[in-house]
Amino acid sequence: MNVSMAEPIAPDLSALAARFRQVLPLECVVTDAVSRKPFETDAQTMHRQMPGIVVLPETVAQVAEVLKLCRDFGVPVVPRGAGTGLSGGATPVPGGVLLAMTKFNRILDVDYANRCVVAQPGVTNLGITKAVEDDGFYYAPDPSSQIACTIGGNVAQNSGGVHCLKYGLTVNNILGVELVTMDGEVLRIGGKHLDPEGYDLLSIITGSEGLLGVITEVTVRILPKPETVRALLVSFNSIEAGGACVADVIASGIIPAGMEMMDRITIDAVEEYCAPGYPADAAAILICELDGPAAEVDYLIGQVTAIATRNGAIGVRASQSEEERLLFWLGRKSAFPAAAKMKPDYYVLDGTIPRNKLAPVLARIGEMSRASGLTIANVFHVGDGNLHPLILYDANVPGEMEAAEHLGHDILRLCVSVGGVLTGEHGVGTEKRDLMPEMFTDLDMQQQQRLKCAFDPGQHLNPGKVFPTLHRCAELGAMHIHRGRTAFPELPRF
Amino acid sequence: MTSTYKPTDEKELAELISWASAEARPLELVGSGTKRGLGCPVRINGHGIPAKVDLSGIAGVVFYEPEELVVSVRPGTPLEEVNRMLAERNQMLAFEPLDWGWLLSGESKAGTIGGAISVGSSGPRRVKAGAARDFVLGAHAVNGRGECFKSGGRVVKNVTGYDLHKLMTGAYGTLGAFTEITLKVLPAPEKTYTLLIHGLKPERAVEALTAAANSAFEVSGLAHVPAAEAARSQVSHVSRADRAITAIRVEGHGVSVMHRMEALKKLLAPFGPLDELHSMNSGRFWTELRDAWLLPPDHQLVWRVSVPPTSGAEIVAASGADSWLMDWAGGLVWLGYESAALGQGARIRAAMTGGGHALLVRAPETVRREEAVFQPQAEGLAKLSARVKAGFDPSGIFNPGRMGAVSLPGAA
Ligand SMILES: Cc1cc2nc3c(=O)[nH]c(=O)nc-3n(C[C@H](O)[C@H](O)[C@H](O)COP(=O)(O)OP(=O)(O)OC[C@H]3O[C@@H](n4cnc5c(N)ncnc54)[C@H](O)[C@@H]3O)c2cc1C
Numbered sequence: 001m002n003v004s005m006a007e008p009i010a011p012d013l014s015a016l017a018a019r020f021r022q023v024l025p026l027e028c029v030v031t032d033a034v035s036r037k038p039f040e041t042d043a044q045t046m047h048r049q050m051p052g053i054v055v056l057p058e059t060v061a062q063v064a065e066v067l068k069l070c071r072d073f074g075v076p077v078v079p080r081g082a083g084t085g086l087s088g089g090a091t092p093v094p095g096g097v098l099l100a101m102t103k104f105n106r107i108l109d110v111d112y113a114n115r116c117v118v119a120q121p122g123v124t125n126l127g128i129t130k131a132v133e134d135d136g137f138y139y140a141p142d143p144s145s146q147i148a149c150t151i152g153g154n155v156a157q158n159s160g161g162v163h164c165l166k167y168g169l170t171v172n173n174i175l176g177v178e179l180v181t182m183d184g185e186v187l188r189i190g191g192k193h194l195d196p197e198g199y200d201l202l203s204i205i206t207g208s209e210g211l212l213g214v215i216t217e218v219t220v221r222i223l224p225k226p227e228t229v230r231a232l233l234v235s236f237n238s239i240e241a242g243g244a245c246v247a248d249v250i251a252s253g254i255i256p257a258g259m260e261m262m263d264r265i266t267i268d269a270v271e272e273y274c275a276p277g278y279p280a281d282a283a284a285i286l287i288c289e290l291d292g293p294a295a296e297v298d299y300l301i302g303q304v305t306a307i308a309t310r311n312g313a314i315g316v317r318a319s320q321s322e323e324e325r326l327l328f329w330l331g332r333k334s335a336f337p338a339a340a341k342m343k344p345d346y347y348v349l350d351g352t353i354p355r356n357k358l359a360p361v362l363a364r365i366g367e368m369s370r371a372s373g374l375t376i377a378n379v380f381h382v383g384d385g386n387l388h389p390l391i392l393y394d395a396n397v398p399g400e401m402e403a404a405e406h407l408g409h410d411i412l413r414l415c416v417s418v419g420g421v422l423t424g425e426h427g428v429g430t431e432k433r434d435l436m437p438e439m440f441t442d443l444d445m446q447q448q449q450r451l452k453c454a455f456d457p458g459q460h461l462n463p464g465k466v467f468p469t470l471h472r473c474a475e476l477g478a479m480h481i482h483r484g485r486t487a488f489p490e491l492p493r494f
Numbered sequence: 495m496t497s498t499y500k501p502t503d504e505k506e507l508a509e510l511i512s513w514a515s516a517e518a519r520p521l522e523l524v525g526s527g528t529k530r531g532l533g534c535p536v537r538i539n540g541h542g543i544p545a546k547v548d549l550s551g552i553a554g555v556v557f558y559e560p561e562e563l564v565v566s567v568r569p570g571t572p573l574e575e576v577n578r579m580l581a582e583r584n585q586m587l588a589f590e591p592l593d594w595g596w597l598l599s600g601e602s603k604a605g606t607i608g609g610a611i612s613v614g615s616s617g618p619r620r621v622k623a624g625a626a627r628d629f630v631l632g633a634h635a636v637n638g639r640g641e642c643f644k645s646g647g648r649v650v651k652n653v654t655g656y657d658l659h660k661l662m663t664g665a666y667g668t669l670g671a672f673t674e675i676t677l678k679v680l681p682a683p684e685k686t687y688t689l690l691i692h693g694l695k696p697e698r699a700v701e702a703l704t705a706a707a708n709s710a711f712e713v714s715g716l717a718h719v720p721a722a723e724a725a726r727s728q729v730s731h732v733s734r735a736d737r738a739i740t741a742i743r744v745e746g747h748g749v750s751v752m753h754r755m756e757a758l759k760k761l762l763a764p765f766g767p768l769d770e771l772h773s774m775n776s777g778r779f780w781t782e783l784r785d786a787w788l789l790p791p792d793h794q795l796v797w798r799v800s801v802p803p804t805s806g807a808e809i810v811a812a813s814g815a816d817s818w819l820m821d822w823a824g825g826l827v828w829l830g831y832e833s834a835a836l837g838q839g840a841r842i843r844a845a846m847t848g849g850g851h852a853l854l855v856r857a858p859e860t861v862r863r864e865e866a867v868f869q870p871q872a873e874g875l876a877k878l879s880a881r882v883k884a885g886f887d888p889s890g891i892f893n894p895g896r897m898g899a900v901s902l903p904g905a906a
Contacts, residue, residue: 113704113804136710158653169651171660172628185874191849194620194825195800196664197869198900199879203627203660207653227710251561253584253681292712293757296750352649354562384651424651432654439654440644447643448656450885454878466655479515479639479888489509491499 013052013095016073020055023065028103030054039098042083042090043145044431046347046401051078051092058103060216064184067214067461070097071182076463079210081122081153084145086348087429089157089209093464099214101152107131108217114192115222116175121152121215125159128220137222140167143425144333152215158207160425162258162289162332165383167223169425171206178217179205182456192219204451209427210462212455226291229257230301231325234308235282235315239263242284243358245311246382249288249304250355256304257291259383260332263362266339266377266390267331273338276331279315286382287328335379336390342375343392347404351415352424355385361418365389365411372407374400386424387415413438428466436468445469450476498546504634504642504673507552511671511891512640518889520544523667525570525606529613531598533666534867535859537895538903544894549608552673560585563679564631564648569608569672576607580679588680589626590617596785597796597856608672614664615798617784618715618743621707621822626663629678633659635670638887648676661882667893668901669886683714683745688771688779689758693737694718696807696820702765703823704803706742709761711754715743715780716823718806723788723817729775740765743780786828789817793830795857797842800826801850812845814838834858839865868898880905 013031020029030036031053041048052075057063070077076096083090092098104120110132111117117128117139125146128139142161143149149159155177160169167173176190190202205212236242239261246259262270262285267278278285286308290300301318308316319325331338339346353361362378369376369391377390389411393404412422416438423432436445445467452459453473463470501507514521522536522544536544553570560583567576573591580586591610595603604610616625632646635658645658659676662669691702699718706713718740719732727733732741742762744754759768771779782788789796793816801809806824817830831838834857842852851869854862871879879900884890890903899905 111802112708114802115707137708160651164651168624168628169653171657172624181874181878187875187878188872189875192802193800193848193850194625194822195616195798195851195853196614197800197851198871198875198897199669199882200614200627200661200664201875201879201882203663204656204658207657224708224710226712247561250563253684255681293710293750293753295753296747299747299749352647352651354559354564354649356559356562381651385649386651419648421647421649421652422654424649425653427653428655436655439647443641444643444645445655447637447641447658447886448645451656451658451661451882454881454885477885477888489499489506489513491501491506491510 013075016069016075017053019069020053020066024055024057024062028056028058030056039080039092039100042085042088044086044088044091044429046405047088047091047430049092049094051098052095054098054100056100056103060178060180060186063099063180063214063216064186066097066099067180067182068184071458071460074460076460078462079156079214081150081156082124082148084149085153085157085427085429086350087423087427087431089427089429089465091430101150104216111192112137116192116219117222118217118219119151121218122150125149125151125154132222136225138225139220139222140173141170144336151218151220155206155215155218156208156210157425157427160386162260162381164381165259166255166257171203173221174202174206174218175221176219177202177205177215179213180216181213182458182461190219209429209466211452211466212461228294228297229289229291229325230297231319231328232288232301232304233317233328234286234288234313235279236284236286237312237314239284239362240359241312242286243355243382245286245308245313247355248307248311252303252307254300254303256288256383258289260287261285261380261382262332262335263378265375266335266379269338269342269377270331270334273341274330274334276327278331282314287332332379339377339390339392344394344396345401347391347393347408349387349389349391349408349411350423350426351412351420352384352386353415353418353420357418357420358382358385361414364414368407368410372403374404374407385420409435430465433466434468446471446476453477496543496546498548500548500551502551504552504636507671507673508636508640508642510547511636511638514891515638515640515889518891520891520894522546523671523893524548525609526550528603528605529594529598529609532594532613532855533896534898535862536893547671549671550606555579556674564676565679566648566674566676567607568674569606571607573604573607573610581682584682585679586682587629587677588619588623589629590619590784591615591626592617593785596787600791607675611663611672611675612665612667618717618780618821621716622712622714623680627660630659630663630675631678632676633662633672634674635662635672637670638889638891642673646676650678666896668883668897669892671892685748685751686743686745686773686776687751687755688715688776689742689744689755689762690731690769690771691740691762691765692735692767692769694740694766696810698765699738699740699820700804700807700824702740702762703742705761706758707823709758711744711758712746713742714745715741716821717741717783718820719783719788720818723819726788726790727779727782729771729779731769731771731775732779741779743776783819783821786819788819789828789830793817793832794834795831795838795861796855797829797838797852798826798855799829799842799850799852801846802848805846805848809842809845813842834861836861836864843869866898876900877906
């Protein structure tokens with residue numbers, strides 16, 4: 001779907017662009033091909049699409065105008081944060097408008113007494129923590145992309161991070177949003193209080209992947225920084241032994257701040273890349289981070305060490321300093337770039353499985369990798385069963401990208417078949433859209449789409465994402481009444 | 495005469511609903527009926543009484559895997575049974591579902607898990623562990639068309655599709671009828687202590703609670719009880735204090751609890767004289783607080799108000815309430831009134847300048863018909879909510895009016 005750089009703006013969009021220029025500063029309406037080009041993909045680079053027009057609004061009123069104009073012109077519109085999404089959620093729609101929220105980059109209110117921050121959606125995830133860390137606070141969800149990804153994107157994707165095990169995903173850490181609907185209506189949902197008023201719409205706007213409305217403000221909860229943080233680096237002879245250790249830790253009543261695992265292929269790759277000094281003989285390593293008051297952390301380090309030893313760990317190291325803890329993490333945090341050194345391209349998956357299915361699923365992934373001839377590196381949030389197999393390929397070798405995609409989809413089907421799900425934190429987007437029927441029946445998906453219709457009956461907002469079949473809202477809303485023809489149910493009555 | 499239907503499985507329930515939907519017959523969904531007094535009375539435009547659907551027959555545990563921290567239950571399962579089963583494995587529902595029976599009928603009546611999730615209320619641990627909806631991982635349900643659908647799954651980390659199960663949490667049965675609910679569970683704390691500060695005024699109490707909440711000591715309960723309500727406690731350290739008490743809960747592993755208690759004592763000593771409760775008494779006190787049991791049983795009106803924590807004391811002062819409690823470091827205020835006079839809602843809401851939500855939770859039915867039981871919403875949000883409702887239940891047969899105007903047929 002590559003578009004030539006000379007491609008002019010589609011003629012039917014010129015009128016819309018002219019209207020945009022009446023409501024936005026001139027430099028905020030981008031129509032020339034060279035400037036539109038950087039927006040043709042998010043971090044899911046397998047699919048590309050040139051946007052028809054790119055707009056970069058600066059105020060909420062402008063966002064509302066842009067949406068209303070798109071609705072009136074019947075032109076689809078795709079919201080975008082930093083474009084670090086891994087499922088194609090911010091990939092433009094053919095002939096559509098791309099609405100980039102980058103100019104909404106201010107923190108509006110830091111309220112320590114109520115433990116929250118109000119931010120515009122284009123503020124980066126790390127930007128929030130940076131704004132409060134000198135006063136001893138932080139924002140808990142920490143996707144690996146946190147330097148770049150925006151809080152608006154985090155809300156739209158319900159993003160996670162390595163500390164989700166203890167602190168939850170985005171949905172568990174936000175209190176309110178301001179949302180502009182396709183009708184240009186500005187809605188405020190939630191605020192600085194904890195209970196929802198009426199239907200808990202915040203819980204579905206979080207994770208709505210840009211299909212329900214454009215988020216123009218977010219109120220997040222911030223937490224006081226833990227007194228102490230220490231990590232354990234544990235090595236095992238087999239993934240199975242590591243998995244059993246993780247299960248035992250949880251069963252003993254300990255919820256670590258994070259538990260991350262890496263297989264041999266990943267260990268070799270990161271050693272090559274940044275030499276964190278991981279054990280050379282391990283089939284798998286586990287990083288287990290514990291945070292809290294010093295007395296608790298020291299106690300738990302002892303408990304987890306004992307559990308690891310019981311489960312046949314061949315090495316256990318507890319970090320003795322902050323430098324050492326960061327060194328343990330260096331390899332984990334470099335896993336993606338390290339994988340990128342092994343082959344020109346990689347495809348990262350995101351299925352979640354019940355923890356107790358870990359060993360058989362990883363064994364099966366190994367077999368599938370060998371059968372396909374494509375190398376897979378496994379690095380994952382083992383504490384919550386969220387796998388990130390990295391399928392390595394070379395897009396310049398004919399057929400390899402398709403093979404990688406095919407293999408990836410088979411692995412996701414495997415995750416679902418053991419009671420897991422297609423995506424733990426990266427979202428469905430376009431990438432997993434056609435796999436949705438693996439998890440959901442038509443009725444399940446129709447019920448979700450009716451929610452979409454309540455927000456955006458014309459389906460102008462990010463169409464073609466998440467749902468494999470685009471039903472018209474009128475069709476979804478129709479009631480097929482068979483009054484008098486439905487049998488009276490044979491039920492006990494009292 | 496009201497008919498009552500008691501389906502025993504999803505299929506029977508779906509058949510019943512398909513029929514009711516085709517005939518546009520309103521249905522009142524109940525678990526064991528313990529929370530019928532909460533929210534607005536179910537009503538239908540015009541006349542008639544909705545048929546009752548008793549869901550207590552769709553009950554039982556589907557699976558419980560303690561090492562995976564997950565339990566899946568049918569909605570009619572008694573909440574107490576779920577709590578007991580988890581306690582046997584040293585686990586719990588960390589959002590502390592309320593026993594609404596005390597407020598609504600003067601005795602313990604915790605009802606079903608389906609009811610607890612449908613009203614979606616969270617207890618004192620909300621400040622640390624999260625809300626009821628944060629623990630709902632997935633659900634199966636029947637919509638107002640009689641179609642069975644599911645959302646979510648059984649794993650904690652899941653962003654596949656919309657979290658309809660979270661939206662249905664706290665929807666008072668107006669969107670669908672649950673047939674299975676999958677919940678995240680957590681280890682129960684090994685030890686629970688409570689630090690008490692005596693004799694603080696409400697504003698000063700909020701300052702103390704803020705200091706505790708903003709410390710690194712991971713507190714899991716932050717409450718303030720005025721002297722008269724404290725005197726009702728069955729915990730003698732609380733009832734005999736003869737003064738207001740400010741309570742801070744510390745839970746976890748033994749060594750950690752001791753360490754944090756010491757640290758908090760140092761931090762909070764400047765606020766006033768301190769005392770402490772150990773595990774048994776802590777358990778009892780936080781349950782009394784959770785269920786608003788400390789409010790006088792004869793106060794006719796009770797409001798539950800969720801506001802930014804720092805406005806808690808202001809709300810109390812402006813409310814003119816005859817009894818009150820503060821939880822969530824000031825973010826949750828319970829207000830009791832001796833008489834059932836109308837108009838308290840407007841007074842409370844006028845004081846909520848920092849935003850929030852006031853819910854009338856105890857009142858005679860006549861008052862529940864007159865007062866805005868739920869927080870009135872801005873027009874755009876109300877319209878959207880009504881469209882959301884219609885997407886689940888197009889003929890408006892589920893619990894009409896239970897959540898106020900947005901849940902009446904035709905509101906969209
Ligand atoms: C190296 C790398 C590591 C990553 N690690 C993690 C990780 O650990 N955990 C994790 O969860 N994710 C991770 N991600 C994925 C990605 O960073 C997150 O999904 C992130 O939240 C996307 O934010 P963004 O601002 O880049 O959004 P985009 O990619 O620009 O957009 C994502 C989606 O949100 C919508 N959207 C964006 N802004 C708005 C808005 N204001 N209103 C409405 N909709 C909007 C878009 O339409 C799109 O559907 C990683 C990505 C990379 C490249």
